[in-house]
Amino acid sequence: MATRPEGTPAWTDAMFTDVEGAKTFYGEVLGWTFGEASSEFGNYTQAYRDGKAVAAVVPPMPGQETPQSAWCLYFSSPDAAATAERIKSSGGTLLMEPMQVGDFGSMCLAQDPTGVTFGVWQPGAHEGFELEGETGSYSWAEVFTREPERSDAFFAAVFGFNTKRMKDDEVDYKTFDLGGEMPVLGRMTMTPEDFPAEIPAYIQVYFAVDDCDAAVAKAEKLGGRKVFGPMSSPFGRFAAIVDPQGAAFAVIDLKTTEGEMPEFD
Known part of the structure; x- marks a missing residue:
């Protein structure tokens, strides 16, 4: 690899x-x-x-x-x-x-x-993910923060990220990249309306699934809790889940897309 x-x-x-x-x-x-x-x-x-x-x-x-x-x-x-x-x-x-x-x-x-x-x-001997972007594996991640300017500056300084902002007046969303077209990370601003004060800033990890709705149903049957979605988007159909022990993650069906890709500048 x-x-x-x-x-x-x-x-x-x-x-x-x-x-x-x-x-x-x-x-x-x-x-x-x-x-x-x-x-x-x-x-x-x-x-x-x-x-x-x-x-x-x-x-x-x-x-x-x-x-x-x-x-x-x-x-x-x-x-x-x-x-x-x-x-x-x-x-x-x-x-x-x-x-x-x-x-x-x-x-x-x-x-x-x-x-x-x-x-x-x-x-070293462990290089990291052996599978990405396919069913059951890591596919994407987003920084959720209440202080986007500080997070943006920090990650750019540490890893050399460039940032691009989504052209949407209602959502403060950026992607980070390393100089190419493909982004490596997203960043979402946590608003008081959507995120109670007791929820700390975090990174949301997305795992790919074949069927978002079926994955949510399985999670709920096993004691997990859906907190958002399922929702269709140009990137895939996704949902945010908290597992029975309180760990937050997201699932996304990358094949089921809807709508036009947003523009970034």
Whole structure:
């Protein structure tokens, strides 16, 4: 696999107090299977779709205060330590200093100045997603923030993103790219009308599905909660879901599109 350009989404994982419950839920909703837990690395367990690595789940460390379950998106970096320095100098906060993870790679965890949590991954033996943009795998992500100007400036400074704004007077939405036509990340402004104050800034991870409505129905049957959609768009039919342990994510059927593509400038 070719090395991903710096700033490209490379991996996603989530911490669950009930890992077996998470495996059952995502196995049903996204068709994942799971490998053996790696006891050397905190019982980190990779998820697979059609035999290809797509994500991972992990329990909290013993004695660790139980965190709110949440999906974390990792951005590729050729040098996690150098990226960590840029995070700090650009107004971000390191939640976990750069660390080596065996021969798999190096990582750190951080927050942007508005509270958006994300990871940085310097690949070693583990290069990241083995499947993207196909059923059961990562397909897209969006930064949700109440302070868009600060997030925009931060991510541009850390990863060199260019920004393009969607031509829509009602929605403050931008995409980030690395100088090409294809965007690598979206950014949405959280409004008081749509996002209660208790919902923190976050990155929404989208997983591709064959049928958005069917995926939502499965999620709800298994104790998940639909928070938005399903809704058709020029990009696909999508919905936002919270799983039974409180982790937010989205599903999107990339083949079912409706309407004209919006313009960006």
